[in-house]
Amino acid sequence: MPTVLSDPQAIEDFVTGLALLGTGGGGGRIEDGIELLVPLVEGGRPIVLLSPDELPDDTWTCSLSSVGGRDPDEPPPAAELVAYGLTREKHTLVGRMTEAARELADYKGVHLGALVSVELGSAATVGTILAGLQLGLPTLDSDYAGRAKPEVGQSKAAIMGRSRAPMAFVDRWGNVSFVKSTVSEEMTDRLGRMLSVAAYGRGLGAAGHLMQIGEAKPMFIRGSLLTAASLGRALREGRTSGEGLAPVQRLMGGRVLFEGVAGETEWHSNEPYMFRIFTYHVAGTGRFAGEPGRVWVKNEHHIVWRGDRLVATSPDLIAILDALTLKPLSTRGDVTPGRRVVVFGMPALDPAWYTPEGIGMIGPRHFGFDFDYVSMDKADA
Amino acid sequence: MATILSDVKTIEDFVTGLAFLGTGGGGGRLQDGIDLLAPLIKAGKSITLVSPDEVSPDTWSCAVASWGGRDPDTPPPAAELASFGLVKEKYTLVERMVQAARELAEFRNVRLGAVVSMELGSAATVGTILTGMALGLPTVDSDYVGRAIPEAGQSKMDIHGMPPTPMAFVDRWGNVTLVKSTVSAVMADRLGRMISVAAYGKGVGGTGYLAQMKDSKRGFIRGSLLTSIKVGEALREGKGQKDRLAPLVKVTGGRALFTGEAVATDWESDEAFMFRKFTYRIKGTGANAGQACRIWVKNEHHVVWVDERVVATSPDIIVVLDAATNQPLSTRGDVTPDRQVVVFAMKALDPDWHSPQGIELLGPRHFGFDFDYVPFDTTAR
Numbered sequence: 001m002p003t004v005l006s007d008p009q010a011i012e013d014f015v016t017g018l019a020l021l022g023t024g025g026g027g028g029r030i031e032d033g034i035e036l037l038v039p040l041v042e043g044g045r046p047i048v049l050l051s052p053d054e055l056p057d058d059t060w061t062c063s064l065s066s067v068g069g070r071d072p073d074e075p076p077p078a079a080e081l082v083a084y085g086l087t088r089e090k091h092t093l094v095g096r097m098t099e100a101a102r103e104l105a106d107y108k109g110v111h112l113g114a115l116v117s118v119e120l121g122s123a124a125t126v127g128t129i130l131a132g133l134q135l136g137l138p139t140l141d142s143d144y145a146g147r148a149k150p151e152v153g154q155s156k157a158a159i160m161g162r163s164r165a166p167m168a169f170v171d172r173w174g175n176v177s178f179v180k181s182t183v184s185e186e187m188t189d190r191l192g193r194m195l196s197v198a199a200y201g202r203g204l205g206a207a208g209h210l211m212q213i214g215e216a217k218p219m220f221i222r223g224s225l226l227t228a229a230s231l232g233r234a235l236r237e238g239r240t241s242g243e244g245l246a247p248v249q250r251l252m253g254g255r256v257l258f259e260g261v262a263g264e265t266e267w268h269s270n271e272p273y274m275f276r277i278f279t280y281h282v283a284g285t286g287r288f289a290g291e292p293g294r295v296w297v298k299n300e301h302h303i304v305w306r307g308d309r310l311v312a313t314s315p316d317l318i319a320i321l322d323a324l325t326l327k328p329l330s331t332r333g334d335v336t337p338g339r340r341v342v343v344f345g346m347p348a349l350d351p352a353w354y355t356p357e358g359i360g361m362i363g364p365r366h367f368g369f370d371f372d373y374v375s376m377d378k379a380d381a
Numbered sequence: 382m383a384t385i386l387s388d389v390k391t392i393e394d395f396v397t398g399l400a401f402l403g404t405g406g407g408g409g410r411l412q413d414g415i416d417l418l419a420p421l422i423k424a425g426k427s428i429t430l431v432s433p434d435e436v437s438p439d440t441w442s443c444a445v446a447s448w449g450g451r452d453p454d455t456p457p458p459a460a461e462l463a464s465f466g467l468v469k470e471k472y473t474l475v476e477r478m479v480q481a482a483r484e485l486a487e488f489r490n491v492r493l494g495a496v497v498s499m500e501l502g503s504a505a506t507v508g509t510i511l512t513g514m515a516l517g518l519p520t521v522d523s524d525y526v527g528r529a530i531p532e533a534g535q536s537k538m539d540i541h542g543m544p545p546t547p548m549a550f551v552d553r554w555g556n557v558t559l560v561k562s563t564v565s566a567v568m569a570d571r572l573g574r575m576i577s578v579a580a581y582g583k584g585v586g587g588t589g590y591l592a593q594m595k596d597s598k599r600g601f602i603r604g605s606l607l608t609s610i611k612v613g614e615a616l617r618e619g620k621g622q623k624d625r626l627a628p629l630v631k632v633t634g635g636r637a638l639f640t641g642e643a644v645a646t647d648w649e650s651d652e653a654f655m656f657r658k659f660t661y662r663i664k665g666t667g668a669n670a671g672q673a674c675r676i677w678v679k680n681e682h683h684v685v686w687v688d689e690r691v692v693a694t695s696p697d698i699i700v701v702l703d704a705a706t707n708q709p710l711s712t713r714g715d716v717t718p719d720r721q722v723v724v725f726a727m728k729a730l731d732p733d734w735h736s737p738q739g740i741e742l743l744g745p746r747h748f749g750f751d752f753d754y755v756p757f758d759t760t761a762r
Contacts, residue, residue, distance in 0.1 A: 085564040174562045
């Protein structure tokens with residue numbers, strides 16, 4: 001049965017849940033996603049999410065996302081942009097995603113019947129839904145990661161050996177490129193990022209995973225968009241009832257890993273257009289008083305330490321919430337010094353992430369750390 | 382009539398002439414081109430150059446070139462390459478060009494009947510010929526520039542409004558990227574360069590200007606490959622003569638601008654994988670004793686000053702020759718301090734370069750200088 005989101009409250013819950021599952025990333029802040037979708041439902045256009053089973057197996061789908069990184073603080077000199085003919089922005093971010101879907105379908109000569117969000121995140125998933133509305137295509141209640149992730153090649157599809165290429169990339173100026181085939185998913189990601197550098201960033205629309213639903217089904221994290229809506233509602237209920245994270249735990253399990261006051265953000269890499277890599281330092285409060293906490297970030301949260309003890313790593317889902325409002329905080333400047341935060345861990349939505357391939361793809365060793373994935377329960381013993 | 386090159390001396394003349402018309406660039410050193418072609422000739426193969434008129438008007442051709450810039454002095458760490466799956470080089474430079482031609486033809490679903498050298502240069506043109514031989518296709522006795530150029534978009538095709546896109550790029554690892562359409566030809570160049578950065582340089586095979594002969598004819602500098610042979614002959618014949626440059630002057634209509642001794646190279650931009658930008662300083666000898674010459678380089682030679690006076694600029698062809706051997710010197714480290722050199726200039730091969738559009742594309746203002754094109758003839762003393 002299709003899921004219909006038809007009122008602002010449902011939208012707010014949905015986007016909040018996407019931000020929670022986005023583990024700090026997923027392309028933007030909660031407000032951005034809410035501001036894009038609420039006017040539509042207020043204008044009488046409900047958001048319809050279809051189960052993959054509601055469409056024939058030979059329906060063509062592609063995944064959509066935006067690719068980019070940290071934009072530099074200063075825009076490039078206007079004269080430099082002019083030299084490349086980059087004078088007028090042609091597409092909004094959603095417009096770029098829409099065009100990328102069109103270009104990929106046109107390149108391969110297929111007719112798309114539905115869109116899939118490549119990951120969960122307030123901007124990534126909302127952008128996919130909006131591109132679908134532009135194209136007159138439904139978005140499926142499924143994604144390829146069950147979370148947000150920093151690199152193109154981290155997905156259940158990749159775990160199952162399916163490359164995201166060929167991919168179409170469209171930048172804000174209207175330049176169109178295809179990455180046809182690569183030696184690795186990491187290389188696909190790197191090429192996409194360089195195409196973003198060429199366009200001076202601000203996000204490229206990217207389409208990939210061109211497949212028929214029958215082929216794609218085993219690679220889906222099924223029902224993940226509906227899960228996001230339920231989690232957003234649970235966060236709201238926890239806040240209004242005073243139960244805190246208990247309603248979320250009833251749905252997802254998981255536990256509070258740390259509570260404290262945010263301190264400094266220690267940047268490791270700040271290269272323009274590339275990844276945001278840094279460590280949050282958090283001073284423990286309450287039952288964690290006197291303990292320092294750290295969270296390592298590559299666009300998303302991936303590793304949590306309490307003192308020197310490792311307490312959680314990806315592929316588990318690590319969220320940072322405002323301690324008072326339970327709002328999931330993004331890695332785009334939301335965790336400001338002095339803010340009271342809760343670090344919360346939940347199991348990944350799909351068991352595929354706990355296979356050796358899944359852990360190899362997004363566990364700590366993938367990010368260059370010299371230790372293995374630890375399951376939250378063992379770590380907290 | 383088709384021209385067959387079948388002896389080593391002709392090959393040497395040809396490549397020498399290509400290096401001359403390459404104005405310092407064109408992708409490599411003189412010897413690289415000879416080393417690639419001579420073994421084929423010795424093994425009994427011959428090289429066929431066809432006149433555009435010998436090919437039917439609906440024959441498809443593409444331009445072939447290698448993309449890249451200054452490679453860094455030290456290769457990237459092996460672990461970094463491995464993290465992107467870049468472990469084993471799959472293609473030689475020529476194979477990358479061959480694959481890029483195949484990919485472009487497949488992308489547009491056309492059958493190629495000939496290849497065209499993008500520009501004149503020892504590596505660029507020889508690479509095109511070898512690509513043609515690998516594909517069983519003749520090379521047209523024409524190119525799109527009549528010299529070498531630093532950026533895509535500086536060709537007679539561009540003067541006539543025919544864009545380089547769609548373009549295909551294949552790197553040494555086997556990654557394939559297609560640039561479908563861009564807002565400007567320089568933007569296509571920028572994307573190609575970023576694709577090269579993604580592959581850690583060493584040259585990406587690039588193809589573009591896919592067109593049927595009836596259309597591409599408008600962009601041809603006709604007979605430019607045979608012209609290269611004549612220039613090479615003139616340089617060789619001059620070697621034993623009292624006036625070493627006499628045959629060259631006769632063939633090209635150009636003249637020596639300056640004779641002197643190389644002093645230093647002042648680097649402006651040394652950014653890895655990007656352009657080689659610098660200024661040569663040359664101290665006058667003989668007739669030029671007491672004078673100082675500077676040559677500004679962006680991959681190729683573009684502006685010559687004697688003392689403070691601009692005496693020649695692109696689009697005219699500016700060459701630095703070894704004073705003793707008449708060897709055209711490349712901007713890849715050939716102009717070493719103390720080397721005795723002659724700076725020579727001739728008019729661009731095609732009158733289109735002296736049109737307002739031609740001068741705008743390749744004249745000094747294009748490169749950011751605050752002065753106009755100077756026809757070198759009028760500065761003769």
